[in-house]
Amino acid sequence: MTLPPAASLHHGAESFYQRWQRLNDWLVQHQTFWQPAPFMTPQPAWTKAYPELAAMLAELTDAECQYLDDRPVELAARAARWLPSLEAYADIVQLPAFLPSDADASKATLPEIRATDMPGRKRLQSGAFAAALAPLEYPALDWCCGKGHLSRTLAPLCPGDIQGFEWNPELVRDGNRLAQQFGDPVSIRCQDVMAVDLSLPERRHGVALHACGDLHRQLLTLGSEAGLPRLSISPCCYHLTDQSVYQPLSERASGYQKTLKPGRNDLRLAVQETVTAPARVREQTRLISQWRLGFDGLQRFLRGRDEYLPVPSHPARLLSEGFPAFCRWAAAKKHLELPARVDFDFWLAFGERRLAEVRRHELVRHLFRRPLELWMVLDYALFLEEQGYQVRLGKFCDRALTPRNLLIDAVRVPGTPPAQHSHP
Numbered sequence: 001m002t003l004p005p006a007a008s009l010h011h012g013a014e015s016f017y018q019r020w021q022r023l024n025d026w027l028v029q030h031q032t033f034w035q036p037a038p039f040m041t042p043q044p045a046w047t048k049a050y051p052e053l054a055a056m057l058a059e060l061t062d063a064e065c066q067y068l069d070d071r072p073v074e075l076a077a078r079a080a081r082w083l084p085s086l087e088a089y090a091d092i093v094q095l096p097a098f099l100p101s102d103a104d105a106s107k108a109t110l111p112e113i114r115a116t117d118m119p120g121r122k123r124l125q126s127g128a129f130a131a132a133l134a135p136l137e138y139p140a141l142d143w144c145c146g147k148g149h150l151s152r153t154l155a156p157l158c159p160g161d162i163q164g165f166e167w168n169p170e171l172v173r174d175g176n177r178l179a180q181q182f183g184d185p186v187s188i189r190c191q192d193v194m195a196v197d198l199s200l201p202e203r204r205h206g207v208a209l210h211a212c213g214d215l216h217r218q219l220l221t222l223g224s225e226a227g228l229p230r231l232s233i234s235p236c237c238y239h240l241t242d243q244s245v246y247q248p249l250s251e252r253a254s255g256y257q258k259t260l261k262p263g264r265n266d267l268r269l270a271v272q273e274t275v276t277a278p279a280r281v282r283e284q285t286r287l288i289s290q291w292r293l294g295f296d297g298l299q300r301f302l303r304g305r306d307e308y309l310p311v312p313s314h315p316a317r318l319l320s321e322g323f324p325a326f327c328r329w330a331a332a333k334k335h336l337e338l339p340a341r342v343d344f345d346f347w348l349a350f351g352e353r354r355l356a357e358v359r360r361h362e363l364v365r366h367l368f369r370r371p372l373e374l375w376m377v378l379d380y381a382l383f384l385e386e387q388g389y390q391v392r393l394g395k396f397c398d399r400a401l402t403p404r405n406l407l408i409d410a411v412r413v414p415g416t417p418p419a420q421h422s423h424p
Contacts, residue, residue, distance in 0.1 A: 100131035148175035213240030250382035294351025388416030
């Protein structure tokens with residue numbers, strides 16, 4: 001099997017390395033806009049350097065904020081009036097679409113009657129992913145497969161059986177039960193894919209739909225080392241890594257003099273989108289953000305220190321107990337003694353004002369979500385090219401179905417020896 005020439009998939013004759021280099025330099029140039037988190041930094045430095053941009057954002061309504069947050073290309077075009085370097089934004093985030101036709105997507109999607117225990121959105125994502133890979137020429141290895149939803153979706157399209165790796169024994173049992181119930185040629189093995197002694201089966205097409213962080217990077221490294229004939233990966237949760245400062249996989253990116261050095265919190269920015277979250281979840285997120293910002297103002301006042309104090313994840317019960325209970329819980333977690341009398345109404349209103357400010361400042365930061373994600377994924381493409389693969393990179397579904405819609409699809413060039421490299 002061969003893929004279209006990589007250069008034809010993006011920016012004419014621009015190579016993956018040229019595009020990565022251009023994107024890397026652009027992200028370095030704009031670090032002051034995306035590294036400070038407005039949630040922790042009440043007045044990011046750029047708001048003073050670009051007061052007219054900050055003023056434009058301050059005048060937006062909540063509805064306009066949501067509209068522009070969902071349309072970053074439009075936001076960048078508007079903000080380019082004050083920050084001309086954003087004029088390149090649409091070109092920077094442009095990618096080819098491997099979107100199947102409605103007929104092909106429907107054909108590749110598991111019928112609802114067979115999609116037991118499979119959420120509707122996951123069913124459609126798996127179908128779009130499968131359709132983007134067709135035709136399949138090798139038996140598949142489904143990486144971090146959960147209950148095997150993708151495995152069972154791929155089964156009618158795949159020559160031979162499908163093997164899945166999943167570390168959770170309960171999901172393994174459920175997945176094998178479902179495969180047996182519906183007669184799918186799928187077998188799931190209980191396997192920690194990060195195990196040092198893991199060896200991969202030969203002549204398998206390695207697939208991973210939304211494997212997180214180091215898990216998908218493990219498939220990239222182990223799969224190329226084993227010489228798997230094809231690797232197809234849609235990455236997710238890049239920040240879930242053992243590395244405190246992210247190191248690129250490819251030699252070209254690692255050796256570049258001005259290579260960006262993002263930490264885990266920086267990588268978290270790449271997946272901070274709630275386009276698929278239901279309204280109830282969005283409202284809960286808004287409420288708890290208001291409470292956290294209200295408590296942040298209170299703790300700065302009580303401690304006399306203008307610095308953010310990180311608070312751990314809250315127990316769900318606090319959502320029904322109100323803001324004062326949240327403040328008492330957070331203060332106890334940080335060993336901070338609250339006065340006998342606290343004007344909680346004042347600090348709740350403070351949190352509401354801060355949240356409005358944060359939402360507007362985060363619009364600028366959110367412009368860099370996709371570029372940062374592309375910075376990592378282009379490095380993956382470079383790495384696979386270095387290991388002897390022909391690579392294509394694009395979107396396998398619309399953003400409305402999932403913001404994590406990138407697909408790296410790599411076919412090993414015949415005659416290329418398996419790679420030798422250290423694992424992440």
